[in-house]
Amino acid sequence: MANCNERNIYFGPDSLKKYFDPDSQPPLPLVELPEHLNPYYHHGVRIYAKMMTMHPANNVKAMPAMNMLESSVEPKTNTIIEYSSGSTVISMSMVARVMHGVQDTRAFLSNKTSDAKLKLMQFFGLDITLFGGPSQPEPLDTRGGIQNAHRMAAESDDIVNPNQYENDLNWQSHVRWTGPQIFKQLPEINVLCAGMGTSGTMTGLGTYFKSVKPSVVRLGVCTAPGDRVPGPRSFALLRPVDFPWKEAVDTIEEVGSERSYTLSLQLCREGLVCGPSSGFNLQGLFQMLEKRKDAGTLGDLAGPDGLTHCVFLCCDLPYQYIGEYFQKLGPTKFPPIRNERLTKVDLHRYDEAWERDALEVFPLVYGSPRSREESLLSEISLKPQQRVIDLRRACDFRAWKLPESINLPLTSLGPHTASPFSDPAVLEAQWVELEKIFSDGKLVTDLGKNHVLVVCYDGDTARVATSVLRAKGFEADSVRGGHSAMKAYGIGSEAPMASTKFPIAAAVAVSAVPLD
Known part of the structure; x- marks a missing residue:
């Protein structure tokens, strides 16, 4: 096993080939489990994870x-x-x-x-x-x-067809690479543990250590009868396998899925990211050590230093099995999702460009007033293909509105309703109501291909409405800050605006911002 790349850098036209070639890499990490993950630590046992997941392909195969x-x-x-x-x-x-x-x-x-x-x-x-x-x-x-x-x-x-089930080069790869890596990293090794699927990994490692250090106890792990863990097999399914696995193992443990997933989850949360077959291997090791402890023979495994050095393989990553972790272990093993109700609502995207400043709405949707003097709102009208929707209550709409706007009052919205972005219950209620309103066939036909401006009390509900409208194919925008912002500018009232800082004529004169 060559290893001439201590800097762990790969360059040149064949850089990827070197990156994949174990002979061009430093050994894959061998990591000792901390004391709190090793229940046999005070019995002189040291346990190490061989991180086969750190190969570029992320798995032992x-x-x-x-x-x-x-x-x-x-x-x-x-x-x-x-x-x-x-x-x-x-x-x-x-x-x-x-x-x-x-x-x-x-x-x-x-x-x-x-x-x-x-x-x-x-x-x-x-x-x-x-x-x-x-x-x-x-x-x-x-x-x-x-x-x-x-x-x-x-x-x-x-x-x-390489045929991993019958090809001796399967298990011989671990004689060639994995075994020598482990022995170089930890010559003190006393116990080696790997799962049995095709049996290639255990056959190769067991064969290698039998030749270089026969005292190493070689533990193979199979799935418990009637259970399943991704990768390994039951002992019964190993019988037809032609690899010389029987000569490569000293003892076999059978492990169930619940403990496999539990230990894998624990390892992942502690920083050793690995899949269920890794927890499976560790549980098999635990079972063997426990039996030895009960029989009073655990100390027989120790080396000259008085410690028992055990290596188990971490074979792959957990991500493709995430759903199975939840199925196997149940909700008590996982932190709750706060505001989980929001996973079913507010499903459409937002864009800052869809929120318009209060002064932008006039050049965006209204034509110039008939008089260039300080004007009344009644003197302006919507541009062609423009619609304004007001979501406030009917009484507030009658008292204060934009010209030619349409009132679609939400039952979930009032002048003192919390922002939908601060109260999930409000967001849920408003989104459901808006989805229903904007699915109405008559309204959809009326809006047609018009650009829609949405206003509300403070802009937040209109922002949600714009997201819904955009998802349904409409070109829509909202007023940032809603009527509160427009009122601050003196916009939105039918009263004369001579006393305001921003008369209608000046507002309409503001250069329009492109819709998208």
Whole structure:
């Protein structure tokens, strides 16, 4: 295992190839769990997370993908095809592009795969084909996707199926890279723990440590019968696997999903960001250590320094499993969302350009008054294709309004109603009411292709209304500060404005700001 890049910099025309190549990288981090995450700390146990998530592909399957494609891709290869639940084939797609220039990677996988995982694969450009039947088919089952991928590759010279389930280069990648990294970082290692899916990771690591340090206890972790954790398999499903995994493990633990997700969540919150299979591995390690402690043999694992150094693998990231965390663990494990009611309302975008200063409304929507003297509001009229909507109560509208404006009073709005942006209940009520009002067919027809100016008491409700109108395809704006702002300028009254600082004629003379 070469390592000549201590500065961790990749440059030149093959920079991405170096970035993906483990021989050009510093070792992936090995991080000791702090005392509060290690219940066996005071029993002389030290536990370390091997962060396989820190590879550029963000998962442990990057190593097998590198190793398998290195020997199988040829100049004539145009397509990579693999049956995979996610990490392996995603890694293959990146490795194929970066290392071999192959753009077409296709994933065969179960129709029971979560929508989040399917979208993740699409995000990375994978061509997806779904198969029915078991989500983890036996490798030799001719009805499953594994053998379908194998047959498809056999029928074409330009298609490669690495077949992680039968390809020895899968597990040998961990003999080549992962094992040597761990041993170089922690020669004191006493226990190694990894999950069993294809069994490639555990087979490779177990084989490597049997040769370099036979005293290391090799722990494989399987899913508990009838349970499921993404990646690993049950012990029963390992029976047909051809890899020499039985010679690579000393003991096996079976772990359920609830503890796997719980420990993963705890690790993530403490700064070790990893998926459920990582919590799964850690729980398997905990179970073995607990059994040893109960049997009085825990100390037998210790090395010459009197400590027991344990390494477990963090295999992938949690993000594609977020929904499953909530399903498995329930709401008590997560902080509440305050004002959660707002997730169902106020769903449209806002734009500062849609809020107009009170003085802008006249050049925007009204023509010049008939007299250039200080004028009455009654002397101005709307420009063509302009509408003004006033959301205030009818009594306030009658006392004080803009010429030719339409009153659409909201039952959820009054002169002393709190701002919708300070009271979620007000925002919810107003948004629901505005959505209903602006869905009325007669009103929609009346507004047509007109530009709409919306006013209210203080501008905030009109701002919400503008967001709703814009979402429905109307060109709309609101008055910042509402009638309160206009009243401050002496605008909005039918009384003469000789005493105001901003007469109508001057307001209309202000240069109009473009609508968008």
